[in-house]
Amino acid sequence: MTAQTYDVVIVGAGIVGAAFAAALRDSGLKLALVEAHPPAPPTDDWDARIYAISPGSAAFLESMGVWQTLDQSRIGPVYGMSIRGDSGAELEFDAYRTGVPQLAWIMESGRIQHGLWAALQDQANLTLFAGASCAELAWSASGARLALADGTVLHSKLVVAADGGKSWVRAQAGIDSRREDYLQSGVVANFVAEKAHRGIARQWFREENVLAWLPLPQNHVSMVWSTDAAHTEALLAASPEQLADEVARAGGHALGKLRQVGRTAAFPLSINRVSSLVQHGLALIGDAAHGVHPLAGQGVNLGLRDARELAQVLQHRGAADCGDLALLRRYERARRGDIVAMQTVTDSLHHLFRSKNPLLMKLRNVGMDFTNQLNPIKAWLIRQALG
Ligand SMILES: Cc1cc2nc3c(=O)[nH]c(=O)nc-3n(C[C@H](O)[C@H](O)[C@H](O)COP(=O)(O)OP(=O)(O)OC[C@H]3O[C@@H](n4cnc5c(N)ncnc54)[C@H](O)[C@@H]3O)c2cc1C
Incomplete structure (x- = not known):
């Protein structure tokens, strides 16, 4: 010993x-x-594991000389965020209007x-x-x-x-x-999009689940779909073509057709x-x-x-x-x-977006529209994301 x-x-x-x-x-x-x-x-x-890295985290990695060694051609800047509620409410963030070059970086965990x-x-x-x-x-x-x-x-x-x-x-x-187990998994997969994503991260708060598309280089998008056990199983069992169709449809075909690259994985959420x-x-x-x-x-x-x-x-x-x-x-x-x-x-x-209470369902969408019009609240949210 x-x-x-x-x-x-x-x-x-x-x-x-x-x-x-x-x-x-x-x-x-x-x-x-x-x-x-x-x-x-x-x-x-x-x-398959992709992260949105905040400018604060990027600066920390840079301060120790690591950011400079990463392959920049594999890192996607986020210039805008578009968040939608389940009744069409919208919340939008824009790097240019916020006065920063980008809101975040989308990067591979393994790298x-x-x-x-x-x-x-x-x-x-x-x-x-x-x-x-x-x-x-x-x-x-x-x-x-x-x-x-x-x-x-x-x-x-x-x-x-x-x-x-x-x-x-x-x-x-x-x-x-x-x-506390959320009884949901984060299902992740990557796709090539037909239309240019222009560095916009998209998120949909749907009635049953939350879908996010994160912009990667070469017009790839990384999907994180936080959803229940039955839907997770169905997504994991889907062929690449079926999954691409379902993901494109759930996102309202915002980027046209999708083609899956790589595997699908799921992580339990808590x-x-x-x-x-x-x-x-x-x-x-x-x-x-x-x-x-x-x-x-x-x-x-x-x-x-x-x-x-x-x-x-x-x-x-x-x-x-x-x-x-x-x-x-x-x-x-x-x-x-x-x-x-x-x-x-x-x-x-x-919890707000899983609630079936009609009042909360209305309020969550009103809240998003309201926040979208209130610059001080948006500025606070942005500061948290940039940290
Ligand atoms: C679907 C999903 C999407 C996510 N997306 C994002 C995102 O976009 N942005 C973001 O910021 N976060 C995201 N996260 C969260 C992120 O994955 C975690 O917060 C992050 O991985 C935590 O890092 P960590 O180093 O603390 O722990 P881990 O990544 O779990 O690393 C722990 C390390 O410890 C080692 N280890 C464990 N036990 C031992 C032991 N006994 N002896 C020696 N070594 C040991 C392991 O091998 C591992 O290398 C996401 C999570 C999920 C599930």
């Missing part, structure tokens, strides 16, 4: 954990990053994750434990002790849980999480509220800290804001050690509001 000592041990090198490690490159802290499944290099095929992973390979203050699995984790007054399945033992002042929604680290710490983001010697970031409905496309963006905040708190810790609870509470206080606001907005929208 070999024992090693670090300042910070990070479990999970998804986009959030890897970005957190990269943000601490010049911190002088000695880091270990444990990842069970390192990302494979990207291929020419389009990733971001691999870009971060590549940047970590030569990071002098970091040791990577790739393909490792965690066996035991315990905290004592002197810090944390993580035993890996191969017998390696990692001691540290702080463990950062970046191991996703079903976080093993969070469970070892005994932190409560309340997961909201996950975690009782505490920190304990002595522990901090949670990314999906380990919160789960949100993807209808606002903000899960990764929220997680990257966690990573940026926690990295800043650690870099400005003064004489405190990294696992100090008072120090970590600074991170929790800074992040709580953003997380609760995003969970509340996405959860409320989800």
